[in-house]
Amino acid sequence: MSEVTLYTTNSCPYCVAAKNLLKAKGVEYTEINVQTSMEQRNIMMARSGRRTVPQIFIGDHHVGGFDDMALLERKGELNALLAG
């Protein structure tokens, strides 16, 4: 199983939706809150090229935001990515 990393902030509905999808699938994840850490926010933007949250990585693969992950799930492609 690949490591899943989510960059999040507080009070972010898309972050909650992303975490709920992963929890529903029984997938553990590491959450990095960028609300108060400019250093981590800069790392997130450098890794993803985006400034919105969440930004989701499976291993080193940049999935994107919640919408991108939900689309992969609907297409039946998320499990294979998670399996590594």
Ligand SMILES: N[C@@H](CCC(=O)N[C@@H](CS)C(=O)NCC(=O)O)C(=O)O
């Ligand atoms: N389509 C994106 C939407 C993400 C989004 O709009 N996130 C909000 C917080 S919930 C955000 O980062 N807003 C700040 C901004 O747009 O700069 C996704 O599904 O992740």
